[in-house]
Structures are given as structure tokens and as C-alpha cells.
Amino acid sequence: xxxxxxxxxxxxxxxxQVVGALMRYFRDLDTAEEAFQEACLRALxxxxxxxxxxxxxxxxxxxxxxxxxxxxxxxSRQQALPDEETLSDLDDTEPSxxxxxxxxxxxxxxxxxxxxxxxxxLPATQQIAMALRIVSGLTVPEIARAFLVSxxxxxxxxxxxxxxVAAAGVEFETPSAVDRVERIATVTAMVxxxxxxxxxxxxxxxxxxxxxxxxAIRLGYLLLRMYPGEPELMGLxxxxxxxxxxxxxxxxxxxxxxxxxxxxxxLWRGTLMAEAAALIEKAARHNRPGTxxxxxxxxxxxxxxxxxxxxxWRAIDQYYQMLETLQQSPVVTLNRAVAVSKHAGAxxxxxxxxxxxxxxxxxxxxxGVRGALLLExxxxxxxxxxxxxxxxxxxxxxxASHIRxxxxxxxxGAEGMPA
Numbered sequence: 001x002x003x004x005x006x007x008x009x010x011x012x013x014x015x016x017q018v019v020g021a022l023m024r025y026f027r028d029l030d031t032a033e034e035a036f037q038e039a040c041l042r043a044l045x046x047x048x049x050x051x052x053x054x055x056x057x058x059x060x061x062x063x064x065x066x067x068x069x070x071x072x073x074x075x076s077r078q079q080a081l082p083d084e085e086t087l088s089d090l091d092d093t094e095p096s097x098x099x100x101x102x103x104x105x106x107x108x109x110x111x112x113x114x115x116x117x118x119x120x121x122l123p124a125t126q127q128i129a130m131a132l133r134i135v136s137g138l139t140v141p142e143i144a145r146a147f148l149v150s151x152x153x154x155x156x157x158x159x160x161x162x163x164x165v166a167a168a169g170v171e172f173e174t175p176s177a178v179d180r181v182e183r184i185a186t187v188t189a190m191v192x193x194x195x196x197x198x199x200x201x202x203x204x205x206x207x208x209x210x211x212x213x214x215x216a217i218r219l220g221y222l223l224l225r226m227y228p229g230e231p232e233l234m235g236l237x238x239x240x241x242x243x244x245x246x247x248x249x250x251x252x253x254x255x256x257x258x259x260x261x262x263x264x265x266x267l268w269r270g271t272l273m274a275e276a277a278a279l280i281e282k283a284a285r286h287n288r289p290g291t292x293x294x295x296x297x298x299x300x301x302x303x304x305x306x307x308x309x310x311x312x313w314r315a316i317d318q319y320y321q322m323l324e325t326l327q328q329s330p331v332v333t334l335n336r337a338v339a340v341s342k343h344a345g346a347x348x349x350x351x352x353x354x355x356x357x358x359x360x361x362x363x364x365x366x367x368g369v370r371g372a373l374l375l376e377x378x379x380x381x382x383x384x385x386x387x388x389x390x391x392x393x394x395x396x397x398x399x400a401s402h403i404r405x406x407x408x409x410x411x412x413g414a415e416g417m418p419a
Contacts, residue, residue, distance in 0.1 A: 015137045018060045020113040029162050035068035118186040126161035128190045191219045195240050234283035235293030241276035242299035245269040257402040261308040294323045313342035330359040346376040364393040
């Protein structure tokens with residue numbers, strides 16, 4: 001096997017379950033992560049020659065557990081190890097585990113780990129950041145971009161979260177039914193952040209990372225099975241399905257970004273669209289609108305339009321106004337400005353986003369949208385500056401390439417003008 005990418009895929013897929021098991025064993029986040037990393041290093045050394053084990057997760061848990069214990073021994077040669085009963089969770093392999101994990105409502109180890117990381121002793125931003133790092137294995141730079149903060153700030157945020165968990169003596173046990181209800185909002189936000197990282201990658205060469213989208217949708221369905229009557233979860237899953245359905249049309253053959261208005265809608269995945277439509281219509285019957293339902297309703301408007309010209313931009317604008325009342329965010333206002341530009345014109349849209357320049361100074365899409373609006377108004381010099389700023393904020397090569405095409409058109413237009 002010359003192509004070793006299969007090892008990276010196997011390690012990424014196994015990470016949540018393995019880290020979860022090692023956390024239950026060692027009762028310490030850093031020790032569990034270090035043990036997992038050591039197990040990965042040994043996998044990279046052994047698997048290419050011997051092939052993958054029959055059960056990669058079990059192999060990694062076993063090797064990681066032994067590596068962690070060895071490390072504890074090295075660091076504590078003068079101290080006796082804690083009793084096995086204290087150090088480990090032997091019930092993990094006992095039949096009583098099924099009852100203890102409340103399997104009727106809580107069937108997935110990854111989801112279990114999400115609820116554990118989203119502990120109420122931590123601020124919501126730290127909960128989500130720590131869950132993204134521990135459960136999904138995203139790097140600190142990736143998480144920092146998702147939160148629109150610096151890498152140093154995100155590193156500190158995650159470190160503080162781990163220290164607080166350690167200082168509080170938080171036990172990594174399955175939350176009760178009441179605890180799960182209290183934590184559902186944060187877990188839901190984490191799942192959607194995970195989806196967004198796959199839908200529009202915050203770094204690297206790949207603009208779309210479909211496995212992350214697939215995992216987020218899977219987790220969303222698990223949440224929905226736990227709370228089948230919750231309209232916001234219906235909205236979350238519908239939103240992810242609507243967006244994921246458009247993936248085949250979002251990049252052209254050269255890997256360049258294709259804007260929504262220009263996408264070949266025959267490439268959209270009809271099955272996912274229909275599934276999403278059924279969910280959002282079911283959610284609407286509860287008459288309890290929430291942020292995910294409104295975002296899904298916006299995506300539904302796009303899905304219903306057979307061609308871009310058929311899009312009901314006024315309806316989309318109204319949905320964004322409702323969303324602004326529930327979720328005051330500069331990004332929501334930026335998205336609304338696109339709808340405003342379609343039915344009211346670029347001038348109104350530009351007036352809407354100009355106050356956002358401070359909050360979204362480092363946000364790629366802000367400068368891209370602003371540049372497009374300025375270009376539409378004939379303000380070429382300002383448009384060029386906005387596009388150049390967008391390129392400096394681009395997270396992927398596809399984003400940068402998309403903006404460069406605007407600059408190329410500006411340059412050609414300038415060359416064609418009389419001296």
C-alpha cells in the first residue's frame with residue numbers, strides 16, 4: 001500500500017471513540033489526547049507493513065491505554081500507581097454499561113462525548129471550542145478561523161477550558177436526561193460549526209471537506225432521534241441537508257468556486273433536497289421558529305427556485321430580518337445585504353454592511369460582498385481595494401482564486417479604457 005491516506009482517514013474516523021474511551025480511563029483530557037497521539041504514531045509505524053487491524057478503534061484504545069500508563073509510570077517512579085479501580089472504568093466492558101449509558105436515548109459514543117465536553121461549568125465558546133478540538137480533532141488554527149479570532153486567543157481559550165475542567169474535578173460520565181436538555185443548545189451549535197468547517201473549510205487546499213459534513217449530519221440525526229419533537233433540531237438537519245445537496249455544483253472542473261446564482265441546479269442532490277423540505281415543513285407546523293429553522297427556510301427558498309431568476313429575494317430578506325431579531329450577528333446582516341441587493345439594489349445593500357467593517361475586518365466574505373457591491377455601482381477603485389483585502393483574508397486557494405477573477409476583470413476593464 002503506497003498511498004497511506006487510508007491511515008489518516010482511519011485515524012480521523014476513530015478519534016472520537018478512542019479519545020472518549022481514553023478519557024474515561026485516565027479522567028484527564030491532556031493525558032487522553034497524548035495517549036491517542038502516541039497510538040497514532042505507532043499505527044503509522046506498524047500499519048503500513050502489517051495492514052490495518054481488524055478493529056482499528058480497539059487497537060488504538062489498547063495501545064493508547066498502555067502508552068498512557070507507561071507515561072504515568074515514567075513520571076511517577078517514586079509513587080505507586082492508583083488502584084486499578086480508581087484509575088480506570090472497568091464497567092466499560094460490563095453488561096451494566098448499557099443501563100448506565102441510558103441506551104434508550106443515548107446510543108452513540110461520539111454524541112456522548114459531545115455532551116460531556118459541553119459542560120455548563122464552561123462558557124459556551126469554550127465548550128464548543130474544546131469539543132471541536134477533542135471530539136473532531138480540528139486544529140487550533142481551524143477552530144480560530146471558525147470563531148473569527150486569532151490562533152493565540154483560541155489556544156488560550158481551549159487551555160483555560162481544560163484547566164477549569166481539571167480544577168473542577170469534572171467527571172466524564174454520561175449526563176442525565178435533565179443535563180442533556182440543558183446542554184442541547186451548545187451541542188447543536190457545535191454540530192453546526194463542524195458542518196460549516198466541512199462545507200467551507202477554514203484552511204488548507206480543500207475548500208470542501210465532505211466527511212466533516214457527513215459526520216455533522218449523522219450527529220444531527222442522532223440528536224433528532226433523541227428529541228424527535230424538537231423543531232429546531234428538524235431545522236438544523238434540514239439546513240445541513242439543503243446545503244450539502246448543493247455540493248456537486250459548488251466547484252467547477254478546475255476547482256473554482258461557482259456562486260449560487262451560477263450553479264448548475266441539475267447537479268443538486270434531489271433526494272437530500274426532498275428530505276430537507278419534508279423536515280422544514282414538519283418543523284414549521286410546530287409554530288416555534290428558531291434560528292436553524294429560519295436559516296433552513298432561506299435555503300428552502302433557494303431550493304424551490306428552478307433557476308436563479310425565480311428566487312424570491314423579498315421572502316429571503318424577510319427571513320433574515322426575523323433571524324436578526326433572534327440572533328444579532330454581523331454575519332447575519334451581511335447575508336441579508338445580499339438579499340437586499342437583489343431586490344432593492346446595491347446602494348441599499350452597501351449602506352447595510354458599511355457599519356460592519358470593524359466587526360468583520362478579517363472576514364473574507366465581508367470584503368468579497370463589499371467589493372461586488374462597489375463594482376456593481378461602478379466604484380472600481382474601491383472595489384479593487386476590497387477584493388485585495390478579501391484575498392488577504394482568504395482561507396482556501398479556491399476563495400482566493402475566486403476573488404482574483406474579479407480583479408482580472410477589473411484589470412481588463414481598466415486596460416480597455418481610453419487614456
